[in-house]
Amino acid sequence: MRIFAAALATETNTFSPIVIDRRAFEASLCAGPGEHPETPTLCTAPITVGRRVCAERGWELVEGTAAWADPAGLIARGAYEGLRDEILGQLAAAGPVDAVMLGLHGAMVAQGYMDPEGDLLDRVRALVGPDVPVFAGLDPHSHLTARRVAAADVLVAFKEFPHTDFVDRAEDLWRILVDRLAGRVRPVMSVFDCRMIDVFPTSREPMRGFVDRMMRMEREVPGLLSLSVIHGFMAGDVPEMGTKVIAVTDGDPVLGARVAEELGRELFANRGRHLMPAMGPEEAVARAKVAARGPVVIADMWDNPGGGTAGDATVLLHEVLAQGVTGAAVGTIWDPVAVQLCFAAGEGAEIPLRFGAKSAPETGDPVDAVVRVEALNPAAEMRFGDSVVPFGAAARVSFRGVQVILNTVRAQGFDPSLFSALGLDPRAQRVLVIKSTNHFHAAFAPIASEVLYCSAGRPYPNDPATTPYRHVRRDIWPICADPFAETA
Structure with missing residues (x-):
């Protein structure tokens, strides 16, 4: 087996005045093929975990560029297109591969691109064709667009906030990919849109118990391969921003849809109760x-x-x-x-x-x-x-x-x-x-x-009910009191 792996990640606060250029990636991490250090960054663990998995199985891991920039404002168009085309060129040069594994963040926005990850995944899919598995890891503070879901076979997000589990979730990705390549599973994704903007720390209830139950369901429900909550990133003014649930099943989209909706409606029922109490x-x-x-x-x-x-x-x-x-x-x-x-x-x-x-x-x-x-x-x-x-x-x-x-x-x-x-x-x-x-x-x-x-000052747009969004949908809580009632 030959697996191509690369990473391109940052988190874009569209209200931030700080533009991310190529130098911002180089200041944090911009490693060429095979040059990624042994320790992962937040979104590059699929590469470091992949080295071990492929070595254990005698597979070839073809490494592409791994780039991570600390969060800021919009990515300069040339910086995004340059890194994107670098990775795509490496994938094309690798020749036929059996799978693609990407480390993404999911909240990138670039000049001229509302959905850079969707753009990248689309281009990867065009290069490898419809039958090659395309897997990617995500930060939960991301935007799950329909374009990404259509282009990827499996998306897995960190469960914890703080994100202490980024290596564990890379292990999950590789476990599912190994089983997929062995013909033991046929992963399919189901998504539920929670129609809300919220913050979900797992260091406190109710999210602590919610995540524990998700992990228990993964172990105990037959055919359920992975569960992820996309928290959303409320400083990203993009059309598909918001909370969503991903259920990955073994060829059972009906099960996936049922579980994703059950969990998503529970999150919506607890809206406004997740964030830590703050003082002046x-x-x-x-x-x-x-x-x-x-x-x-x-x-x-x-x-x-x-x-x-x-x-x-x-x-x-x-x-x-x-x-x-x-x-x-x-x-x-x-x-x-x-x-x-x-x-x-x-x-x-x-x-x-x-x-x-x-x-x-x-x-x-x-x-x-x-x-x-x-x-x-x-x-x-x-x-x-x-x-x-x-x-x-x-x-x-x-x-x-x-x-x-x-x-x-x-x-x-x-x-x-x-x-x-x-x-x-x-x-x-x-x-x-x-x-x-x-x-x-x-x-x-x-x-x-x-x-x-x-809560000191307001350098970050932390109240989605009053944030001056231009692109975010209006049928979403708390902009809308009950979006499910209004669309029923």
């Missing part, structure tokens, strides 16, 4: 200030670079300073110019520095302070599950009893190694402020005395 910055900082012990983790949940924002908002930091909190550490504030100035000054230097709040309205005001440059790291990295996430040249500065990590490659706070990479022990801090919606939870909760979710 004044309350969050006040609660952290009086905590009996630390560290209290405050998640700046809507200035999340993982959702395409810049990650340079200062609203929470200003509140920390206003309330006189000491022993606080903030990670990170994206400011490449400030980092450059810190590197020029060197460790131990005291310099006047302005940083933060450059990217967009409602992100606060820049911080002006005389800071001490405590630590510099020319290539800082943190852990995220089985992967390593770069956040670029970074500096740790201190002033008024507060430590701030400034970085050059935008990345959300996944893991306490974010702080230790700059020589700071996160467990020794009273307060940790991180920029993440929920991916931080798996790694930070074990060290936190308390976890607080904070």
Whole structure:
């Protein structure tokens, strides 16, 4: 067997001013054929898992390009078309293959392309013909378009949010593909449209129990191969944005349709109850200030670079300073110019520095302070599950009893190694402020005395009922109170 595998992934916040070009992929991951590192990124696990699966079976894995860019705004047309055509050219050069395995995200939007993944899958299908299996992994914060469903045989999304299971879901993809190539199964997909926009953290109920039941059904229901919930990505203004359920069955679309609808209607019945309760910055900082012990983790949940924002908002930091909190550490504030100035000054230097709040309205005001440059790291990295996430040249500065990590490659706070990479022990801090919606939870909760979710400013379009969408359908909750009733 000869299997072609490649990856092309990012998440597009269509309201973000930060354009993704080829350099953005190169800053995060842009590996040529055979050059992907042993550790996967979020969306490239189908390649690393595929190496092991194919080696065990004596199959040939033909690797194409693997490219991942940290979330931001629209992908420049030339960047998308260049990477797409690179992968398609590699597939064509590979000659006849027995299957195609792709690592995608699912929420890409490029200049001139509302559905880049649909475009890529269509072109892959045209190259390999109707009978070659085309499988792909997805992030659940994606857009499941009819075009993608028509072009692919199997789509499997991560189940967990935080996405701690991206390697496990790649294992699922390969398990189904192995069985398909052996003739043991005939996978078919069924999709149910939940007609809603919501956020579904699996670190709390009701989504925790829902995902546990999905995995139990996969084990126990005969003929059911895979279940995925596409959460949707509410910062992506595209026509088919929204929550959907995928059921993959062994040649039984009736079973798939029934199960997908059952699960989808349960999600709709719980609409509005999934998201973590959030508080304003004044309350969050006040609660952290009086905590009996630390560290209290405050998640700046809507200035999340993982959702395409810049990650340079200062609203929470200003509140920390206003309330006189000491022993606080903030990670990170994206400011490449400030980092450059810190590197020029060197460790131990005291310099006047302005940083933060450059990217967009409602992100606060820049911080002006005389800071001490405590630590510099020319290539800082943190852990995220089985992967390593770069956040670029970074500096740790201190002033008024507060430590701030400034970085050059935008990345959300996944893991306490974010702080230790700059020589700071996160467990020794009273307060940790991180920029993440929920991916931080798996790694930070074990060290936190308390976890607080904070809605500070509005760098991210976090209220779909009022977000000024131009392309999103109108018959979807919460834009529409009950879309099922109105279409009955």
